[in-house]
Amino acid sequence: MTQVKWISSVAGGLLLAAGAFGILESGAADVFLEATRPDFQKISLAVAGIQNAGGPEWLGGQIEEVLKKDVKRSLVFDLVDLPSLGIKARALGTGMGSDAKAVFNQAAGNGVSVVVWGKASLKESGKEAEVNMEGLVYDSGSDEVIGGKRYAGNPSVLRLMAHRFADELVFRYTGEPGIARTKIAYVVQHASVREIAVMDYDGYDARQVTADGFLNLMPRWSPDCRFLLFTAYRSRNTQDIDMIELATGKRWTVVSLGGLNITPALSPDGNFLAFASSYQGDSELYLLDTRTKARQRLTVNPSGDLSPSWSPNGRELTFVSDRGGGPQVFLMSADGSNVRRLTFEGDYNAAPVWSPRGNRIAYVCRIHKEYKLCIISPDGQNRMQLTTGPGIDDSPSWSPDGRHLVFSSTVHEKSHIYMIDADGKNLERLTFQGTRNSAPSWCPAS
Amino acid sequence: MKKGLYACGVAMMSLALIGLTGCASKSLQSGGNSSAQAPAKAGAGSNADSFPSTGIQPSGSELRGLEKSPSEERVGNAMLSKVDPSASAPRQLDEAASAELRDVFFGYDSWAISEEAGLGLTRNAEWIKSNSSAQVKIEGHCDERGTSAYNLVLGEKRAKTVRNYLVELGIGANRLSVVSYGKEQPSCSEHDEPCYQQNRRGHLVVKSGK
Numbered sequence A: 001m002t003q004v005k006w007i008s009s010v011a012g013g014l015l016l017a018a019g020a021f022g023i024l025e026s027g028a029a030d031v032f033l034e035a036t037r038p039d040f041q042k043i044s045l046a047v048a049g050i051q052n053a054g055g056p057e058w059l060g061g062q063i064e065e066v067l068k069k070d071v072k073r074s075l076v077f078d079l080v081d082l083p084s085l086g087i088k089a090r091a092l093g094t095g096m097g098s099d100a101k102a103v104f105n106q107a108a109g110n111g112v113s114v115v116v117w118g119k120a121s122l123k124e125s126g127k128e129a130e131v132n133m134e135g136l137v138y139d140s141g142s143d144e145v146i147g148g149k150r151y152a153g154n155p156s157v158l159r160l161m162a163h164r165f166a167d168e169l170v171f172r173y174t175g176e177p178g179i180a181r182t183k184i185a186y187v188v189q190h191a192s193v194r195e196i197a198v199m200d201y202d203g204y205d206a207r208q209v210t211a212d213g214f215l216n217l218m219p220r221w222s223p224d225c226r227f228l229l230f231t232a233y234r235s236r237n238t239q240d241i242d243m244i245e246l247a248t249g250k251r252w253t254v255v256s257l258g259g260l261n262i263t264p265a266l267s268p269d270g271n272f273l274a275f276a277s278s279y280q281g282d283s284e285l286y287l288l289d290t291r292t293k294a295r296q297r298l299t300v301n302p303s304g305d306l307s308p309s310w311s312p313n314g315r316e317l318t319f320v321s322d323r324g325g326g327p328q329v330f331l332m333s334a335d336g337s338n339v340r341r342l343t344f345e346g347d348y349n350a351a352p353v354w355s356p357r358g359n360r361i362a363y364v365c366r367i368h369k370e371y372k373l374c375i376i377s378p379d380g381q382n383r384m385q386l387t388t389g390p391g392i393d394d395s396p397s398w399s400p401d402g403r404h405l406v407f408s409s410t411v412h413e414k415s416h417i418y419m420i421d422a423d424g425k426n427l428e429r430l431t432f433q434g435t436r437n438s439a440p441s442w443c444p445a446s
Numbered sequence B: 001m002k003k004g005l006y007a008c009g010v011a012m013m014s015l016a017l018i019g020l021t022g023c024a025s026k027s028l029q030s031g032g033n034s035s036a037q038a039p040a041k042a043g044a045g046s047n048a049d050s051f052p053s054t055g056i057q058p059s060g061s062e063l064r065g066l067e068k069s070p071s072e073e074r075v076g077n078a079m080l081s082k083v084d085p086s087a088s089a090p091r092q093l094d095e096a097a098s099a100e101l102r103d104v105f106f107g108y109d110s111w112a113i114s115e116e117a118g119l120g121l122t123r124n125a126e127w128i129k130s131n132s133s134a135q136v137k138i139e140g141h142c143d144e145r146g147t148s149a150y151n152l153v154l155g156e157k158r159a160k161t162v163r164n165y166l167v168e169l170g171i172g173a174n175r176l177s178v179v180s181y182g183k184e185q186p187s188c189s190e191h192d193e194p195c196y197q198q199n200r201r202g203h204l205v206v207k208s209g210k
Helices: A060-074 A098-109 A154-174 B002-024 B117-132 B148-168 B195-197
Strands: A043-052 A077-080 A114-125 A128-139 A144-153 A185-192 A193-200 A217-222 A228-233 A239-245 A251-255 A263-264 A272-277 A284-289 A293-299 A304-312 A316-321 A328-333 A350-355 A361-365 A370-376 A392-398 A402-409 A415-420 A437-442 B072-075 B096-097 B135-141 B176-182 B201-207
Touching: A043 A060, A060 A114, A060 A128, A060 A154, A060 A361, A098 A114, A114 A154, A114 B072, A114 B195, A128 A154, A128 A228, A144 A154, A154 A316, A154 B072, A185 A217, A193 A217, A193 A228, A217 A263, A217 A437, A217 B148, A228 A263, A228 A350, A251 A263, A251 A272, A263 A304, A263 A328, A263 B176, A272 A304, A284 A304, A304 A350, A316 A350, A328 A350, A350 A392, A350 B148, A361 A392, A402 A437, A415 A437, B117 B148, B135 B148, B148 B176
Parallel strands: A043 A077, A043 A114, A144 B072, A370 A392, A392 A437, B135 B176
Antiparallel strands: A114 A128, A128 A144, A185 A193, A185 A437, A217 A228, A228 A239, A239 A251, A263 A272, A272 A284, A284 A293, A304 A316, A316 A328, A350 A361, A361 A370, A392 A402, A402 A415, B096 B201, B135 B201
């Protein structure tokens, strides 16, 4: 708590105290994700400015700021600053003029692979307002303007335009869809009431999606992010699993067996719902075929089994069981066979989530009485502690590209949601409203 | 089971392909409009047998790649129906704490009934016996440490241990119900052991009417 180091200072003012919330600054020896591997060469990219082409003064700057942060978070690009290389920022226009060519030559000479720039305008006519944005891309490899995008929409989608353009850049250079347009569901607490909310992956544009007035807990997405599943205390006395369609607000109770019905997880193909229920005594895992409604029990033992998470190929589940006393992380086949214990260090390991590439499982580990995040390979190798310091960390959830995790961290009366790279770097706080935000779940599709 | 999952995966992939090609020719609309604005109220479609199709559908907002002469893409706001937070009405409580019913407390990570808790439950049992029409709800609670999910299970273990103890003392099981609130409804909000101790509790309330 004493050593406070400022990191991740960006134009928008997202500052955080790394010492206060615990970041593992070194020691991330085992890094598996290619984009964060030491030998992965990030693509050097400069954002040369989004010019104002009409409208309020802040317009271009705001889009540029969103775009730059997206580029940094992608972990695909190394964001470079042209002025710091001695290259004067100039309006690059279509990229065809001699001024622009001079900038490109200088940038390429300084090892910059990609230069991105653009313009934006906001026109108001009566009550209608329209934002236009254009982004263009120069690639030093081919020494040409390789293309661009033009977007139009109302001012509420300003950030989304920048996110979309950032994802196009990631797509262009990796073939992956990027994460800038993804969303995170979480629980927002007002007094003793907990409701489900959804925000953009960078913490902006938060919206509450339930208003029941009691407890809605631990949301999880359907694989295509159309639905959220969560535990709902319909009366104060029953815990069901509810599902809500975000586009319509339509809502279903999909598991209502009596007892505790918690931790829903839809299979990667969307056709099977794994969940924990105590309707037959203690908490056990079940599998519900969402098409036939056939229900299959997966675990049989006199202890608590919960928190299933699917492997990306849908063949296995990781889950929590306290069959040995304290909670530990286990693996099993999706038919309930071949159960084996994964975690052996420490007496409390819980909330496992399988990474989208299948090679890692993140979970909550208790180390020296603190609840932190750990990562382990499904073969039990390469265990590492991801977060350190004070705070009760909970609910890790992977980004769709497997390069980041979100989680909640509670320090005294405050609980907030954080993003961290899968190697423990770049801790970033995402929630600033209210005092208690928890149980984040990252939408698995872009 | 394995075969079933695999077959579905293949079916989904081909569906997704059809969806993608269908989408490319559809329109330049990205994101989609949020035309439906129905408030998300609990209770709608609460038939537990209903389960909407959760098979994967393409979002319609796929990236289309950089273009030499970019055509205009309309960006729609991501689809989210609106909910009115003020619609959250406080629920009618059909239960009341009874001064005669005492909380019982548990150790860290534990759901065992201590000697002291046993004495408290014996007194609670006497009151329940002498109020023969009372229906009692046993709430299991936890302190803030640990995961939300495991604390729900731990809270239920505590509530059920209390119920079983009362049943052994001669209370009819049909008069007792259990619910776990995990760490979601703490009675004390400090962050130290005295407060944690108060939160690791079995809390008994009397239900009024059915």
